[in-house]
Structures are given as C-alpha cells and as structure tokens.
C-alpha cells in the first residue's frame with residue numbers, strides 16, 4: 055500500500071474570540087491531491103479555520119500540520135510560496151492594474167518575468183480576466199474576484215486555499231473553474247475550497263460540513279448521499295444539521311478507510327491511487343505528518359519579496375494623486391501659509407480719536423495740518439512753550455502704523471469701539487498741551503492737571519494680539535513724541551523717557567519677529583504630521599482591504615513590509631525636509647546661524663518619528679475613523695503643549711514635565727537654538743532635541759513590533 059502523507063491535518067482544534075467559541079475539538083484531514091469542499095453556514099468559522107491552516111492565526115489548543123510541517127515554522131513554506139490563498143475579500147490594491155495584481159504575487163513567489171507573462175496569458179484565458187491594463191478599482195465585483203483567483207493560482211502552489219472563489223460568477227465560468235481545479239488536483243496539488251453553492255461541491259473529492267465549531271461529516275459527496283439516503287447534498291446537510299445533537303461524536307474519517315469512488319481516481323505524477331486504502335493518511339501517527347519535507351521553494355525569496363512590495367508601494371503612491379499632492383505639495387503650502395500669515399504686525403489699524411484741543415482752536419481740526427504752527431519752542435526765559443502737542447502725538451502715532459478716525463465726542467468714539475468698529479478710542483482734552491507743559495517742568499501738579507495732560511485710551515481687550523499691539527505702539531508713540539518735544543525745546547531727548555535702558559540683546563535683535571520664534575516649532579510639527587498621516591492612512595487601507603493579510607500568507611514578513619515602507623517614506627521625508635528648509639531659509643530669510651546639516655537631520659528625524667507614530671496608529675487603531683480620532687486627539691495636545699503657542703513658563707510644573715516628554719517641545723527648542731543662536735550640536739540644548747526624537751522613534755517602533763508579535767493580524 056502506498057502511504058501518502060496528508061496535505062493538511064487538523065487535530066482537536068479549539069479557537070475562541072473572547073467568550074465566543076468558534077472551533078471546538080475539530081478534527082480535519084485533507085489528503086494530498088484532492089479537492090476538499092469546506093461547507094457550513096455563515097459565521098461557523100470557515101475563514102478562521104483556513105487562517106489557522108495558513109498560519110495567520112493561532113489555535114488556542116490543538117494541532118495543525120500543513121504539507122509536512124507546522125504553519126509558521128521556519129522553512130515550512132507556509133505561509134509562503136507553497137500555498138496559494140484567495141481570501142473572501144478581494145484583498146488587492148485598487149491602484150493595481152489587473153496585470154500588476156497577478157505580477158505582484160508572482161514576484162513575491164520569486165517567478166521570473168517570462169514565467170509571469172506566460173502564466174498571466176494562461177490565467178487570462180482561463181478566467182476571462184479583463185484587459186491587463188484595467189485598474190482593479192475600475193473592475194466589477196465579479197472581475198475583481200477572478201483577478202483575485204488568478205493571483206492565488208499564479209505560481210502553481212502545492213496547496214490552494216480558496217475562500218468562496220466562485221461567488222458572483224456565472225455558472226459557465228464556475229464550471230470552468232471547477233474543471234481547472236480538478237486538473238490542478240490531478241496534477242498532485244491539493245485544493246481546499248469554501249463555497250455557498252453546495253451543489254458544486256459534488257465535484258469535490260471530499261466534503262467537510264462545519265457547524266457549531268465541529269465537522270459534522272467529512273466524506274466523499276457520494277458517500278454522504280448514500281449514508282443519508284438523499285438525492286442532493288443540500289438535503290443531506292439539512293438532515294445532518296437537524297440530527298447534529300443526536301449523532302455520536304464523529305470519528306475522523308481518515309481512521310476508517312473508505313473507498314474512493316472510481317470516478318474520483320486521484321493521480322499524482324505517475325502514481326494513481328484507486329482506493330482509499332491507497333490514499334490513506336496516517337493521521338494517527340504524527341511522525342509521518344511532522345516529518346520535514348524539503349520545501350520546493352526558490353532561493354533568495356526575500357529579495358524578490360522586497361522587490362514586489364517595493365513596486366507595489368511605488369504604484370500605490372504614484373497612482374494616488376491625492377497622496378502625491380499631500381506628500382509633496384502640502385509641506386510647501388503649509389510653510390508658505392505660515393510665513394505669509396503668521397508673525398507680521400497688524401497693518402492699517404485705525405483708532406477713534408477725539409481731539410478737543412484742536413477742535414476748540416481757531417482753525418478747528420485743520421490746525422494739525424497747518425505747517426506754520428510751532429508746537430513747541432524754547433522761550434527766552436528758558437521755559438518751553440507747548441501748543442497743539444496733540445497734533446504731534448497723532449503724527450507720531452501714524453508713523454507707528456496707527457491711523458486716526460476723528461470723532462466729536464468721547465461717547466461717540468467709545469460707542470464705535472463698543473460696536474466693534476475700532477479696537478481703541480483716544481481722547482485729548484482741550485488743555486492737553488498747556489497741562490503737559492506744566493507737568494514736564496513742575497513736579498508738584500494737581501490731579502486735575504495730570505488728568506488734562508494725559509491721553510485717555512479705551513481699548514477692546516477681547517482681541518489680545520491687537521490690543522497688545524496698540525498698547526505697544528502707543529508706548530513707542532509716546533517715546534518718539536517726547537523725544538521730539540524735548541528736542542524742540544533744546545533739552546536732552548531722553549530726560550523724560552522711562553529710566554530703563556535696553557542694550558543690544560545678547561541673542562536675537564531688538565525688534566524680534568514672532569515669525570522667527572514660531573518657525574522652528576511650526577517646521578517640526580509639519581514634518582511630523584505629514585508622514586504620520588500618510589503612513590497611518592496607507593497602512594490601515596492595506597490592512598482593511600486585506601492586502602497586508604494576503605501578502606503575509608504569500609510569505610511577506612511584517613518586517614519586510616515595514617522596511618519597504620520606511621525606505622520609501624524616508625525618501626519622501628527627505629524631499630519634504632529639503633523643500634521646507636529651502637523655503638524657510640532661502641525663501642523667507644529665516645536666519646540660520648547654526649549647522650545646516652544638523653538642522654536638516656533634526657527635521658528628517660522628526661519626519662521619521664512622525665512616520666513611526668503613523669505606524670503606531672495603524673497597528674493600534676482598527677479603522678480610519680479611530681485613527682483619525684486618535685491622531686487629532688493627540689496632535690492637538692502635542693502642539694498646545696510644545697511652547698510655540700504659549701511659553702512653558704506659563705504652565706504648572708506638572709504640566710511642564712508632561713510637555714517636555716512630547717515629540718515637539720524639546721526638539722522645537724533645539725531647532726531654535728540652532729537657528730537663532732547657532733549653538734553647536736555638542737551642546738545639550740541641541741542634542742537633547744535629537745535624543746527626544748530618537749527616543750520617540752525607538753519607543754513607537756518597540757510598541758509596533760510588540761503588537762505585531764502579540765497579534766497576528
């Protein structure tokens with residue numbers, strides 16, 4: 055008797071999702087060279103069982119042997135090129151053409167170009183595939199399913215696992231596919247197929263009926279019909295299901311040798327097996343099953359897998375205009391938007407002005423335009439005569455970008471502020487100049503005179519930026535106004551300035567621009583955010599579409615996927631870094647006092663950190679929505695706490711420590727040190743930023759690998 059090892063043996067398999075038991079002490083045997091039809095109602099666990107067979111899920115207890123080894127074991131070829139897997143979902147990249155989809159798997163399995171061309175031609179004819187250049191996303195559901203089947207068949211695997219391959223196909227095509235599968239089995243390969251069309255499984259050599267986590271029957275279709283005295287398999291299954299709880303526990307069929315129907319004679323190369331005894335597998339002796347066979351896998355598959363995934367990612371990226379624009383144009387748009395919109399002083403600001411001094415003068419309000427008027431003169435007795443000084447004040451105010459709109463009364467001016475027309479109202483009393491003259495020469499003045507010599511200001515403080523700007527401009531106006539008056543009266547200009555002298559700053563310049571302060575933080579956040587979003591979106595799409603899972607069954611390792619993605623994203627991040635630096639330093643003249651290379655490296659590392667954060671989101675979030683929530687929920691606190699919007703010194707100590715651990719806070723400070731102070735990278739103020747960035751990369755990668763290890767997704 056020729057003893058022939060089984061292709062698949064499952065022994066006392068148990069699998070639950072939480073409290074929901076899916077497989078319960080399940081035994082299953084699939085002999086080599088047969089078509090095995092796995093049937094069962096929706097949700098009974100067929101897909102779960104298949105994914106345990108291909109090594110993508112682990113049983114809670116029990117054993118699985120596939121092609122003489124354990125799935126997932128090193129060198130078993132499963133997952134890998136010994137299996138062809140067609141999942142229930144299409145699991146193909148929408149940006150693939152029909153040809154790309156088939157070639158992608160061909161490359162993973164290490165097929166050379168000629169072989170792929172030949173197989174593609176063959177499968178195109180067999181499965182009536184749409185034209186090779188048609189995009190998967192433009193194919194109909196049935197066409198996509200046929201392409202998906204072609205992708206599973208491309209490399210002539212030893213074991214074909216097809217999860218509902220014939221759904222939605224027309225009967226003629228279904229018949230052709232079954233004929234082809236019979237031919238494949240005659241060639242010695244094994245086929246496990248699930249289908250909802252029970253009748254078509256008549257063509258299988260063996261059928262397993264899965265219900266409530268167990269196989270109710272596992273026999274040749276004719277045998278099932280005979281045993282249950284039925285004309286159709288549907289009737290037989292109905293009977294079996296009704297009798298399920300009355301039946302004694304099923305003894306695995308392989309232990310009771312049956313006769314394989316004459317019509318189902320099975321061939322493997324030159325050997326033909328006419329009887330079940332011939333065909334028997336020694337499931338009771340796991341020695342035979344676990345005996346290692348040398349898998350017929352081509353060498354250097356890792357290289358071809360890298361190539362396949364690399365080409366796939368490039369195709370996905372280049373054929374996705376949104377992604378391309380997002381990655382290349384967004385950094386430019388965001389940097390330009392920032393430099394154009396942020397940090398500039400408000401312009402064309404008008405304030406409501408009531409000038410009673412001028413109004414009651416002989417020329418009325420026009421007096422301020424009268425160039426012959428002398429506003430301040432030194433008299434012979436060395437006293438300073440001041441006249442219509444409000445005109446000078448208003449002139450100085452305009453030179454500080456605050457323009458007057460004249461009102462007649464202070465009530466009207468304040469009403470204009472109240473209604474939001476202006477941010478400030480100014481009032482000069484009728485005796486402004488004379489009171490000011492007395493005030494500047496006499497220390498002992500009465501409150502009334504003090505009041506008359508003051509410019510009264512009412513502000514709308516609800517807009518902090520603008521009201522602080524107006525306050526600042528009025529202080530500057532006062533400064534230049536008094537200097538002008540003192541000069542006219544031949545007095546030292548600085549005598550009535552505030553007695554605080556600001557020397558040249560140690561760092562930066564006397565008129566710092568907000569934009570320079572914010573730029574490092576903004577560059578850091580942009581370069582972190584973009585790769586983060588691109589990575590999480592691409593990865594979640596791949597996973598939800600089943601592409602990741604399917605590639606993994608074909609043998610692509612998570613590490614290989616990550617490496618390819620990291621390489622490609624790194625290239626994109628490099629381009630983004632260069633774009634941003636050229637724009638910020640050459641385009642908008644942000645000073646760069648430190649090392650260009652150090653600045654580039656810090657930005658690049660931040661991009662990598664953002665990419666790792668994107669990976670992190672993609673492995674921990676089950677959907678795009680979830681990832682969006684987490685990304686938005688985390689980016690905002692990162693930006694709010696990083697010190698660009700408000701200094702850390704304004705936060706409580708506890709919050710400050712939290713802020714320092716976030717990815718933007720210390721790196722933004724380090725970049726500012728590099729740019730504005732030219733600090734060396736050997737200084738902790740700079741290298742701390744690098745350390746925090748690297749720590750974020752390492753920690754997120756560790757969490758990603760941990761997750762991938764713990765959960766085979």
Ligand SMILES: Nc1ncnc2c1ncn2[C@@H]1O[C@H](COP(=O)(O)OP(=O)(O)OP(=O)(O)O)[C@@H](O)[C@H]1O
Pocket residue numbers: 071074076094095096097098099100101102103142
């Ligand atoms: N990751 C998971 N977490 C929790 N429950 C799951 C998970 N995957 C599957 N299940 C549940 O396990 C049961 C079996 O699912 P499975 O996909 O294996 O069924 P199936 O027989 O393939 O169904 P169908 O024919 O509809 O595809 C279902 O009730 C399903 O809801």
